[in-house]
Amino acid sequence: MATGLVLVSHSPEIASGTAELVRQMAGDVEVRAVGGDPDGALGTDPDRIGNAIEEIGTDEILIFMDIGSAVLSAEAVIEMLDEGLRERVHLVDAPFVEGAFAAGVVASAGADARECMEAARQARTEPKLH
Amino acid sequence: MAAAVEEHRQELTRLDSKIGDGDHGTNMHRGFQAALERLETDAPSTPSDVLKAVSMALISKVGGAAGPLYGTAFLRASSALSGKEEPDASDAVEAMEAALAGIKQRGKAEVGDKTMVDALEPAVEAARKEAGSSGDVGRVLRAAAEAAAQGAESTVPLAARRGRASYLGQRAAGHKDPGAASMHLLLDAAALALEA
Numbered sequence: 467m468a469t470g471l472v473l474v475s476h477s478p479e480i481a482s483g484t485a486e487l488v489r490q491m492a493g494d495v496e497v498r499a500v501g502g503d504p505d506g507a508l509g510t511d512p513d514r515i516g517n518a519i520e521e522i523g524t525d526e527i528l529i530f531m532d533i534g535s536a537v538l539s540a541e542a543v544i545e546m547l548d549e550g551l552r553e554r555v556h557l558v559d560a561p562f563v564e565g566a567f568a569a570g571v572v573a574s575a576g577a578d579a580r581e582c583m584e585a586a587r588q589a590r591t592e593p594k595l596h
Numbered sequence: 597m598a599a600a601v602e603e604h605r606q607e608l609t610r611l612d613s614k615i616g617d618g619d620h621g622t623n624m625h626r627g628f629q630a631a632l633e634r635l636e637t638d639a640p641s642t643p644s645d646v647l648k649a650v651s652m653a654l655i656s657k658v659g660g661a662a663g664p665l666y667g668t669a670f671l672r673a674s675s676a677l678s679g680k681e682e683p684d685a686s687d688a689v690e691a692m693e694a695a696l697a698g699i700k701q702r703g704k705a706e707v708g709d710k711t712m713v714d715a716l717e718p719a720v721e722a723a724r725k726e727a728g729s730s731g732d733v734g735r736v737l738r739a740a741a742e743a744a745a746q747g748a749e750s751t752v753p754l755a756a757r758r759g760r761a762s763y764l765g766q767r768a769a770g771h772k773d774p775g776a777a778s779m780h781l782l783l784d785a786a787a788l789a790l791e792a
Binding site for chain 1: 617619623655656657659660661662663664665667668702703759760
C-alpha cells in the first residue's frame, strides 16, 4: 500500500524545497511538487495538480496545500477526477512543511494513508520550543 | 464577458491591491482570454457546453482563488443547463442558483463575508423574482446584474472573513471586494449580451 505525496504551494520554490526536504528524510517516498501558477509565477495551477495526481502511481495519494487558493484549486481538481482515482486521493489538513515531512517519513516506513494523515495532523500540535 | 473583464482589468486589480494581492484583474483577464480561445477552438454548440468550456479555461488559467471559484460556478451552471438548447427564464435562474451553491460550497462563504457571494446571492434572488413576474431571460439577467451592483457596493464597509483580506480584519473595511466587483461585471456583460 504505497502512499505518495503531492505538495501544492503558491510558490514553486516552497513546493520543490519542501519536496527536497521530504525526500532527504524519507527517500523511498513518491513526492511531486506543484508550485506556482500556469506561468510559473506565484499562484496555483489546477492542470498540473491534476496531472501530478494522475501520474504519481501510488495506491493512495495525499495532497498538502499551503494557503487559500491552493486548497480551493485542489478541491476543484478532486471534484473533476474519475471516481476510482478520487477515492484514493486525500486532502490533508495540516501545516504544509511539517505535515508533509511527518507524513513522508511515516509513508517511507510503509504506513497507509490514514496513518500518514494522523502523523501530519499531529505535526500541527507538536511544540517546537520545549 | 472577456471584453468586460479586459475593459475593467485595471479597476479589478486596483481594488485587489487595496485588500488582496493585486492580481485579480490580471488573473481574470488571463482566464477569460483562455476561455475565448477555447470557445474558438472547440466551438461548443449548446449553452451547457459553452459554460463548461469557460469553466475549464478559468480553472486551468486563473491561478488565484477566483479560478476554482468561478470555474466551479460555470461548471455547475453548465450542468444545470444540460440538455437545454434555448434556456428560458427559469432555466437561467436555475443555472445561477447552481452557480451560487457551487461557490458557497467551494469557498464556504455566506453573505456578509465580503466575497463574490455578496453580489451573487442578491442577484439570484432578484433573478428569481423577475422570472416569476416577467419570464423574459434578458430582463432576468438585467435584474440580476442590478442587484449584483448593489451587492458589490454593500461590501465596502465590511470586514472580510474569507481569503487574503480576512487577515486584515477591520483594515479591509472601506474597500469594495474585488470578487464581488468582478461578479457584477460578469452578470452585467451577460445581460448586455442578451440586450444587444
